[in-house]
Structures are given as C-alpha cells and as structure tokens.
Amino acid sequence: MxxxxxxxxxxxxxxxxxxxxxxxxxxxxxxxxxxxxxxxxxxxxxxxxxxxxxxxxxxxxxxxxxxxxxxxxxxxxxxxxxxxxxxxxxxxxxxxxxxxxxxxxxxxxxxxxxxxxRAGPGRPPVLEAEGVRLDPFRREVHREGHHVPLTRKQFAVLEVLMAADGGVVSAEDLLEQAWDAHADPFTGAVRVTMSTLRSRLGAPAVIHTVTGVGYRFGGPAAPAP
CATH class of the missing domain: 3.40.50.2300 (Response regulator)
Incomplete structure (x- = not known):
C-alpha cells in the first residue's frame, strides 16, 4: 500500500x-x-x-x-x-x-x-499463508504461532508479497508499493531487505526468487537454472 x-x-x-x-x-x-x-x-x-x-x-x-x-x-x-x-x-x-x-x-x-x-477484490484484513500470519492493523507478524519482529520496511515488503496471493512481484513493483517517491530505482534496497526479511522469517523459506522476474510468497521454490 x-x-x-x-x-x-x-x-x-x-x-x-x-x-x-x-x-x-x-x-x-x-x-x-x-x-x-x-x-x-x-x-x-x-x-x-x-x-x-x-x-x-x-x-x-x-x-x-x-x-x-x-x-x-x-x-x-x-x-x-x-x-x-x-x-x-x-x-x-x-x-x-x-x-x-x-x-x-x-x-x-x-x-x-x-x-x-476496499480497493481490492475482498482482501481480508489479516493475511495468512504458509504458516505466516500478518495483521496490518496491529502491525504484527507470526509464523507458526511465534512472533516475528520486523522493521517497518520488512513489514511493508512482506505485506505486498502476501497480498499478491501467490503472484510474482517485480523489484520495480516492490519499490513502487513499499518505498516512497524518493526511492532510487538503481539501489540494492529491495535485494538487501529481501535477504534480511527471509532471515527473520526463518526456514523453510517462504519467499522465493523467480529469476529475471521478481519474488513470490509461498509455493515451491523455483528450480535452479
């Protein structure tokens, strides 16, 4: 958002x-x-x-x-x-x-x-998938019932990915939706934030890189090229 x-x-x-x-x-x-x-x-x-x-x-x-x-x-x-x-x-x-x-x-x-x-197609107020529960109103994330402390940017990125409901989100779209107008499109902010977010969420990985396209929350990991 x-x-x-x-x-x-x-x-x-x-x-x-x-x-x-x-x-x-x-x-x-x-x-x-x-x-x-x-x-x-x-x-x-x-x-x-x-x-x-x-x-x-x-x-x-x-x-x-x-x-x-x-x-x-x-x-x-x-x-x-x-x-x-x-x-x-x-x-x-x-x-x-x-x-x-x-x-x-x-x-x-x-x-x-x-x-x-209201802008989305009946999007629920709390997002849940792959054992991860994200509550936008309380700004809380839990995985398998355990609280996951996230920074504001990590939370925003995770919310965008989970709201995509299994769809692939490009780095450009993440910059547009989770950063503000001053974000540098050539920065490595998305990659760095994604790395730390994955670390916070722990194993097994629930955020997967789709090579050359972007990132997806949930589903099987993409096969190695």
Whole structure:
C-alpha cells in the first residue's frame, strides 16, 4: 500500500507522512492540488489523504479527477470543514471516507488501511499463508504461532508479497508499493531487505526468487537454472 498526502501546511503534512511511515505505510507529500495531480499521473497510489482547502488546484477538484479515474486510488478527506453539509458534499465528490481535523494519528492510520482494503477484490484484513500470519492493523507478524519482529520496511515488503496471493512481484513493483517517491530505482534496497526479511522469517523459506522476474510468497521454490 502506498499513500499520497495532499496538504499545504508543511508541519501537518510531514506529521501525517511520518505517522503513516511509522505504521509501515509508505507515503509521499504533495503541497498543493496541482502537484498532487502530477504525482497521481507519475505514481500508483492506493489512498489519497486529501485536504479540501488547497492552493493552485482545490482539493475538491482533485477528488473529482480521482473519482473519474478508472481503478484510481481511494480518497480520504482530511479537513477542518466539519459541518454535515461539508461531509455530504465531500462524499458526493467521490470521497470514500471523511476525517475532521484535529484528529488522532492512530485513527487516521486505521481509516487509511480500511479504505485501502476496499480497493481490492475482498482482501481480508489479516493475511495468512504458509504458516505466516500478518495483521496490518496491529502491525504484527507470526509464523507458526511465534512472533516475528520486523522493521517497518520488512513489514511493508512482506505485506505486498502476501497480498499478491501467490503472484510474482517485480523489484520495480516492490519499490513502487513499499518505498516512497524518493526511492532510487538503481539501489540494492529491495535485494538487501529481501535477504534480511527471509532471515527473520526463518526456514523453510517462504519467499522465493523467480529469476529475471521478481519474488513470490509461498509455493515451491523455483528450480535452479
């Protein structure tokens, strides 16, 4: 899961971004509506956390564009506009959820995860396969009933792999979904994180490399070339 935070107040934008990252949710920041639309064209996001009162292009216009985009991200409006009429108009624009400022960071994280689930085909809130259980809300991983301590990045990578439900995920897709916009596509971050994640999960291996393609969670290991 990857989130775009659209907020023109720098301190709040950074606080939301950092709070999401602490919950193992990669997040980028757009300071106005025009930049948000550019970033939405350049990157794939699962959720947009959107202020309505934005410079250059209003948040309502961003919401209209996102709502009109096939298979576009979900929209969580995060705004000081707290009247019932404000909420009604926000949902009418295509918002999937609406949270009023001031807010609790934990609630925002919970709502972001809940909204993101709606984008997938009935994806369960807890992912389980090959004896591994990943709970996104509690940010906990267990294997065969034993707790597996993971870093935020390891957790994010494992969540992407398990959500693929046996499909192969390329290194490029992992960078896009588990890192933020500043990730270097030529870095060895994916390889290094994958190595440490495998070590944490232990034997037998549940993450397999598909040579020349990417990585897969579960199933038999690929035969040696």
């Amino acid at each position: 990857r989130v775009l935070v659209v907020e023109d107040e720098p301190y709040l934008a950074e606080a939301v971004r950092d709070g999401l990252r602490l919950a193992a949710v990669p997040a980028d920041v757009a300071p106005d509506g025009a930049r948000a639309l550019e970033m939405l064209r350049e990157n794939r996001y699962d959720v947009v956390v959107l202020d309505r009162d934005l410079p250059v292009v209003p948040g309502d216009e961003v919401a209209r564009v996102v709502a009109a985009t096939p298979d576009g991200p979900r929209v969580l409006m995060l705004t000081a506009a707290d009247r019932l009429d404000d909420k009604a108009s926000g949902f009418a624009l295509g918002a999937d959820d609406y949270l009023v400022k001031p807010f609790a960071m934990r609630e925002l994280v919970l709502r972001v995860r809940a909204v993101a689930r």
